[in-house]
Amino acid sequence: MADKEDQVKISALQLENVKRVRAVQLVPYRDGLTVIGGRNGQGKTSVLDAIAYALGGETFRPSQVQNSEGINQATIRVELDNGLVVTRTGKNCSLKITDPTGARSGQRLLDSFVEKLALDLPKFMQSSDREKASIILRTLGIEDRLADIDRREKAAYDRRRDAAVRLDLASKAAQAMPEYPDVPEQPVSMQELLDELAENDSRNAVIAQARQAIATANECIASNETSRSLILEQIEGLRQRIAALDEDDARQRQVIDLNSDAAGQEPSDGQDIRDRLAQAGEVNARVKANADKQAAMERAMELKDEHQRLDEQLETIREERRQLLASVNMPLEGLSVSDGELIYKGQRWDCMATSEQLVVAVSICHAVNPKCGFVLLDRLEAFDLSQLGKFDAWLKQHGLQAICTRVSTGDECTIVVEDGVVVKDEDEEIGGF
Numbered sequence: 001m002a003d004k005e006d007q008v009k010i011s012a013l014q015l016e017n018v019k020r021v022r023a024v025q026l027v028p029y030r031d032g033l034t035v036i037g038g039r040n041g042q043g044k045t046s047v048l049d050a051i052a053y054a055l056g057g058e059t060f061r062p063s064q065v066q067n068s069e070g071i072n073q074a075t076i077r078v079e080l081d082n083g084l085v086v087t088r089t090g091k092n093c094s095l096k097i098t099d100p101t102g103a104r105s106g107q108r109l110l111d112s113f114v115e116k117l118a119l120d121l122p123k124f125m126q127s128s129d130r131e132k133a134s135i136i137l138r139t140l141g142i143e144d145r146l147a148d149i150d151r152r153e154k155a156a157y158d159r160r161r162d163a164a165v166r167l168d169l170a171s172k173a174a175q176a177m178p179e180y181p182d183v184p185e186q187p188v189s190m191q192e193l194l195d196e197l198a199e200n201d202s203r204n205a206v207i208a209q210a211r212q213a214i215a216t217a218n219e220c221i222a223s224n225e226t227s228r229s230l231i232l233e234q235i236e237g238l239r240q241r242i243a244a245l246d247e248d249d250a251r252q253r254q255v256i257d258l259n260s261d262a263a264g265q266e267p268s269d270g271q272d273i274r275d276r277l278a279q280a281g282e283v284n285a286r287v288k289a290n291a292d293k294q295a296a297m298e299r300a301m302e303l304k305d306e307h308q309r310l311d312e313q314l315e316t317i318r319e320e321r322r323q324l325l326a327s328v329n330m331p332l333e334g335l336s337v338s339d340g341e342l343i344y345k346g347q348r349w350d351c352m353a354t355s356e357q358l359v360v361a362v363s364i365c366h367a368v369n370p371k372c373g374f375v376l377l378d379r380l381e382a383f384d385l386s387q388l389g390k391f392d393a394w395l396k397q398h399g400l401q402a403i404c405t406r407v408s409t410g411d412e413c414t415i416v417v418e419d420g421v422v423v424k425d426e427d428e429e430i431g432g433f
Contacts, residue, residue, distance in 0.1 A: 007373025017070030022420035037413025174296035210259035331367035
């Protein structure tokens with residue numbers, strides 16, 4: 001709250017023929033609650049409207065200022081405790097301000113210490129939650145900074161949300177992909193199997209060729225034996241032929257020696273290679289599936305890291321907001337702003353008691369213009385006497401003045417208005433809590 005000595009308050013009020021008012025004089029309490037009581041339609045609200053028009057200017061001008069039943073012209077006179085006397089009178093309700101210093105002044109002077117919210121507090125109370133929060137943040141000078149934080153927080157939140165969606169999709173996709181535990185890590189080379197099969201076929205061909213050569217050589221030896229028997233019968237005539245045959249035998253035995261190792265091996269049908277070749281496609285498909293799953297899991301981990309990073313970034317921005325709000329002096333203990341809405345004692349506006357809403361509204365009004373030490377409040381009949389007493393005590397504690405209306409003629413009323421005139425006032429021991 002501002003220094004009480006700097007606050008301007010209403011010290012006296014005189015009205016004549018304004019709206020429903022015929023003649024009302026009021027000296028409000030300097031601090032606390034001044035209650036204008038009366039039944040409905042008797043002119044209570046007209047008193048507040050006249051004050052608002054006198055101090056707030058044309059923005060608050062009633063559609064019909066003059067009392068239709070009054071003979072004399074409408075007159076509004078408001079005395080302020082800083083010495084100024086504000087009057088509006090005549091057909092056009094011309095503004096006149098009497099300054100004890102003798103200086104000429106007008107509406108601009110009033111605007112310097114009369115807060116518009118104080119003249120129409122219900123308008124503030126009926127505004128949206130975000131408009132209320134905007135007013136206090138603008139007053140504290142942090143609205144733009146907080147708006148920037150909100151923008152960055154929303155962007156970070158959206159990025160984190162998108163990362164969470166991508167992470168969830170990637171994780172589910174990775175989990176849904178097939179996996180084969182009994183396959184090699186690397187794909188089977190089809191070409192190597194084909195080369196191995198060709199090599200096997202070539203070896204078998206060599207073996208067959210070697211065996212055929214041996215068979216042929218054995219046949220030759222048998223034939224030579226037969227021929228040798230015939231030649232031996234003709235030994236004399238055939239020695240040279242025998243020698244030639246011996247040479248041929250030697251050559252054939254060389255052939256046998258050269259092919260005996262190969263011929264001694266068992267040929268392979270290559271079925272094992274053919275089986276592996278037939279399975280290679282399926283094996284390679286599973287190897288690829290495992291590799292794809294591993295890549296998907298790695299991508300999911302990357303997205304998880306990204307989500308965690310964005311989560312930390314979002315928390316950093318939120319901590320920046322908390323520190324910013326903690327660094328400013330709120331006009332009311334327990335008052336704060338969260339998610340663009342006012343919070344008082346942990347409650348949002350619609351969850352506050354009516355008395356708490358009034359305390360918050362008056363505090364914000366005073367914070368907007370600390371020089372304005374009063375507020376106008378209409379229709380406080382929703383308050384019981386205990387609540388009115390607490391509100392009155394709070395106003396006095398903070399040196400603030402409130403002029404209000406209430407559908408009542410009880411002892412809590414400072415004055416009672418009936419048919420536009422005061423029928424009871426505090427001199428008759430009505431006022432007080």
